[in-house]
Amino acid sequence: MMGTTLAQKIIARAAGRKSVTPGEIVTATVDLAMIHDSGGPRRVEPVLQELGVGLFDAQKVVLISDHFVPGETDEGARILELTRQWAKRRGVPFHDGEGICHVVLPERGHLKPGMFVVGGDSHSPTGGAFGAYMFGVGATEMAGVLATGEIWIKVPETIMIEWEGQLPRGVTAKDMMLKSCTRLGMDGGQYQAVEYAGSAVRALSMQERMTLSNMAAELGAQAGLIAPDETTAEWLRDVGGDPGDYAGLCTDPDAALLERHAFDASSLEPQAAAPHSPANSASVGEAGEVRIDVAYVGACTGAKYVDLKAAAEILKGRKAAPGVELLVAPASKRDQDRAAAEGILGALEEAGAKILPNACGICAGYGTHRLGEDVTCVSSTARNFKGRMGAASSKVWLASPYTVAASAVTGRLADPRDMLPEAVS
Amino acid sequence: MTGRVFLLGDNVDTDQLAPGQYMSGGIAELASHCLEGVRPDFAETVKPGDVIVAGRNFGIGSSREQAAEALKLLGIAGVVAQSFAGIFYRNAINLGLPVLTAADPSPVEDGDTVWLDIDNNLLDLSDKVRAVWLDPLPDNLKILLADGGLVPHLKKRLAAERKGKKA
Numbered sequence: 102m103m104g105t106t107l108a109q110k111i112i113a114r115a116a117g118r119k120s121v122t123p124g125e126i127v128t129a130t131v132d133l134a135m136i137h138d139s140g141g142p143r144r145v146e147p148v149l150q151e152l153g154v155g156l157f158d159a160q161k162v163v164l165i166s167d168h169f170v171p172g173e174t175d176e177g178a179r180i181l182e183l184t185r186q187w188a189k190r191r192g193v194p195f196h197d198g199e200g201i202c203h204v205v206l207p208e209r210g211h212l213k214p215g216m217f218v219v220g221g222d223s224h225s226p227t228g229g230a231f232g233a234y235m236f237g238v239g240a241t242e243m244a245g246v247l248a249t250g251e252i253w254i255k256v257p258e259t260i261m262i263e264w265e266g267q268l269p270r271g272v273t274a275k276d277m278m279l280k281s282c283t284r285l286g287m288d289g290g291q292y293q294a295v296e297y298a299g300s301a302v303r304a305l306s307m308q309e310r311m312t313l314s315n316m317a318a319e320l321g322a323q324a325g326l327i328a329p330d331e332t333t334a335e336w337l338r339d340v341g342g343d344p345g346d347y348a349g350l351c352t353d354p355d356a357a358l359l360e361r362h363a364f365d366a367s368s369l370e371p372q373a374a375a376p377h378s379p380a381n382s383a384s385v386g387e388a389g390e391v392r393i394d395v396a397y398v399g400a401c402t403g404a405k406y407v408d409l410k411a412a413a414e415i416l417k418g419r420k421a422a423p424g425v426e427l428l429v430a431p432a433s434k435r436d437q438d439r440a441a442a443e444g445i446l447g448a449l450e451e452a453g454a455k456i457l458p459n460a461c462g463i464c465a466g467y468g469t470h471r472l473g474e475d476v477t478c479v480s481s482t483a484r485n486f487k488g489r490m491g492a493a494s495s496k497v498w499l500a501s502p503y504t505v506a507a508s509a510v511t512g513r514l515a516d517p518r519d520m521l522p523e524a525v526s
Numbered sequence: 527m528t529g530r531v532f533l534l535g536d537n538v539d540t541d542q543l544a545p546g547q548y549m550s551g552g553i554a555e556l557a558s559h560c561l562e563g564v565r566p567d568f569a570e571t572v573k574p575g576d577v578i579v580a581g582r583n584f585g586i587g588s589s590r591e592q593a594a595e596a597l598k599l600l601g602i603a604g605v606v607a608q609s610f611a612g613i614f615y616r617n618a619i620n621l622g623l624p625v626l627t628a629a630d631p632s633p634v635e636d637g638d639t640v641w642l643d644i645d646n647n648l649l650d651l652s653d654k655v656r657a658v659w660l661d662p663l664p665d666n667l668k669i670l671l672a673d674g675g676l677v678p679h680l681k682k683r684l685a686a687e688r689k690g691k692k693a
Contacts, residue, residue, distance in 0.1 A: 239591030466546025
């Protein structure tokens with residue numbers, strides 16, 4: 102009998118079936134539903150009211166406030182208040198002001214390998230880094246899930262993205278994804294399941310793996326899976342989670358794949374994606390002279406603990422160039438606290454960084470630091486669509502936290518490898 | 527009902543359809559800024575029955591369903607594209623906005639008068655010479671659209687379940 106993919110195994114289990122075939126439409130039971138303050142209570146509650154039903158299971162719902170945090174506008178403050186009231190009334194686990202949902206969900210132990218999870222946000226594929234089949238849905242669909250505990254899904258094909266070799270110093274998961282987006286295109290994922298594999302993926306830390314899975318969204322995939330291993334299990338135990346029995350949660354060697362793409366990690370250089378698409382990437386050296394006004398280390402994709410640490414490696418003992426605004430919005434409170442305890446946050450502040458709230462912030466077009474007219478920004482976020490982070494005339498280059506930090510120092514897009522501290526041997 | 531075609535390119539994203547900066551306001555305000563970055567005349571000139579025809583990966587980006595809701599509010603009869611981003615596609619169906627793929631929408635030009643004939647999988651052009659074949663929708667999505675979207679569909683289903691319990 103032919104082998105099956107990780108995606109098929111998880112979906113079959115959630116659909117209560119022995120096996121499922123790519124292309125067939127099945128109804129699956131969700132193990133967990135994650136919602137946030139923007140697409141969550143304010144949009145799902147009216148639908149629940151209209152349907153005259155409650156939550157299918159309050160303990161299988163997690164609410165996280167991150168979009169309108171810290172409530173700088175009257176409207177934002179009102180939405181946050183509504184979110185808090187709803188959490189109380191409906192009795193759902195709620196993480197308020199603790200950081201961005203995709204980072205908070207796993208770090209609070211809610212995810213487990215093999216789960217079938219929906220999230221009310223497009224970067225929900227992040228959960229795939231833990232071997233969970235997690236994908237994003239809109240608010241109406243989420244309301245349907247909250248009412249019934251079920252969702253239909255077309256069983257996806259799997260596109261295998263393999264990275265072999267060792268990443269050079271100063272080159273990260275973000276560079277891997279910008280390269281992948283540019284080779285495959287923003288519809289290369291075809292709304293199928295992407296799975297990341299290969300020695301370079303296995304060698305990545307859990308948070309770097311999250312960056313790969315997160316940006317499956319930019320590949321246009323439904324999910325971005327990584328088979329769980331000891332790295333996954335250890336990370337989950339560390340945060341008080343339960344890795345469970347993950348043996349067998351992998352794609353069988355003889356499973357049929359839609360496509361297989363091979364990349365070489367050892368020759369990868371720092372990437373920068375030109376405005377206005379993550380698929381516009383080239384090596385930083387090829388970008389030419391790009392003067393920048395704002396350097397932003399932020400978002401679920403680019404401001405986790407490992408990202409802050411990378412930026413600090415460059416910025417320690419250096420200063421942001423005059424005229425460059427260096428903004429850092431740590432992705433979660435937990436990561437910010439750890440960075441503070443290890444002197445990372447201090448190094449960033451010494452370099453002139455302004456620390457912003459643990460929230461989606463500029464990346465989602467919110468807050469007072471939205472980019473102004475004609476501003477050029479280099480950003481560790483996932484999307485540089487026209488007008489997303491501010492004025493339609495603003496220009497956003499996407500790059501790794503290393504590259505954002507190096508660019509902040511020089512005032513122009515810069516290759517971070519020239520500025521790395523001496524390797525400790 | 528016939529309408530006018532707005533022809534758009536590849537990768538029309540959700541920030542173009544529903545700009546983040548207007549997300550805290552109501553859907554009416556958001557819709558008035560729909561596509562202003564690529565078609566500044568869109569929100570002002572669009573009329574009920576009009577059809578968007580686009581290239582690949584329409585609706586890429588955020589899960590915000592206001593992207594589909596804005597089009598629905600502006601009276602768009604449907605979107606025909608070579609391909610759709612997955613979440614946008616689901617959102618549109620859930621809100622009762624027809625979204626249809628077509629391998630080759632190239633016969634259509636901007637400003638054409640068309641009739642979206644979903645029952646016959648056809649985008650009919652008023653000159654009766656040109657037409658675009660649409661890929662048929664899967665049965666479960668046909669039912670959702672016919673019911674007017676996910677909420678009316680679930681209402682119907684829940685009502686039937688309640689009735690079943692009583693009986």
